[in-house]
Amino acid sequence: MLERHVFLIGMPGCGKSSLGKRVAGNLRVPYVDMDQRISETVGCTVSEMFDRYGEQAFRNAETNTLIQLTRETPSMISTGGGTVLRENNRAIMRNHGVIVLIDRPLEEIMSDIKLDRRPLLAQKGLGEVERLYHERIEIYRSVADFVMDNGNGYHAGLRGLEMIMRHMGC
Numbered sequence: 099m100l101e102r103h104v105f106l107i108g109m110p111g112c113g114k115s116s117l118g119k120r121v122a123g124n125l126r127v128p129y130v131d132m133d134q135r136i137s138e139t140v141g142c143t144v145s146e147m148f149d150r151y152g153e154q155a156f157r158n159a160e161t162n163t164l165i166q167l168t169r170e171t172p173s174m175i176s177t178g179g180g181t182v183l184r185e186n187n188r189a190i191m192r193n194h195g196v197i198v199l200i201d202r203p204l205e206e207i208m209s210d211i212k213l214d215r216r217p218l219l220a221q222k223g224l225g226e227v228e229r230l231y232h233e234r235i236e237i238y239r240s241v242a243d244f245v246m247d248n249g250n251g252y253h254a255g256l257r258g259l260e261m262i263m264r265h266m267g268c
């Protein structure tokens with residue numbers, strides 16, 4: 099049982115969803131993927147949402163989803179890579195949980211990120227991944243309560259995130 103939400107933040111391709119889902123399952127805590135929640139609510143994929151309604155509509159849905167989540171059972175929550183960009187979203191996460199940065203080296207992200215599922219990156223390619231990384235890394239670091247170095251492979255990442263969760267009493 100968690101006392102507060104655990105928000106996983108970080109770049110697209112850093113491992114938020116893959117590690118979060120697995121660790122939450124191992125520790126038997128509820129898990130929410132924000133992109134998936136938004137897709138289910140809106141009734142289309144995140145890519146379709148960007149195409150049909152634009153990025154601002156998606157960002158508004160992210161904020162609304164965070165607000166909704168504050169009223170739900172404390173869970174492990176994988177945020178989208180851009181959720182931290184709004185100060186309001188950062189305040190909601192700070193006030194309702196613990197924030198964990200999944201910090202994966204840029205070269206590793208670039209070597210295996212799936213661009214086709216990511217509307218912000220699909221057209222502009224890997225150069226955009228690099229640009230976003232440099233634009234965002236300080237924001238991610240400044241808002242994180244814990245930083246999990248995910249540069250040593252999947253299994254080390256699982257252990258690292260589990261250690262942080264145990265530290266929080268899980």
Ligand code: S3P
Pocket residue numbers: 108109110111115133144177178179180181216217218
């Ligand atoms: C975004 C990241 C995506 C998704 C949307 C916008 C971003 O999530 O929320 O495409 O701005 O970095 P992932 O971090 O899970 O790829």
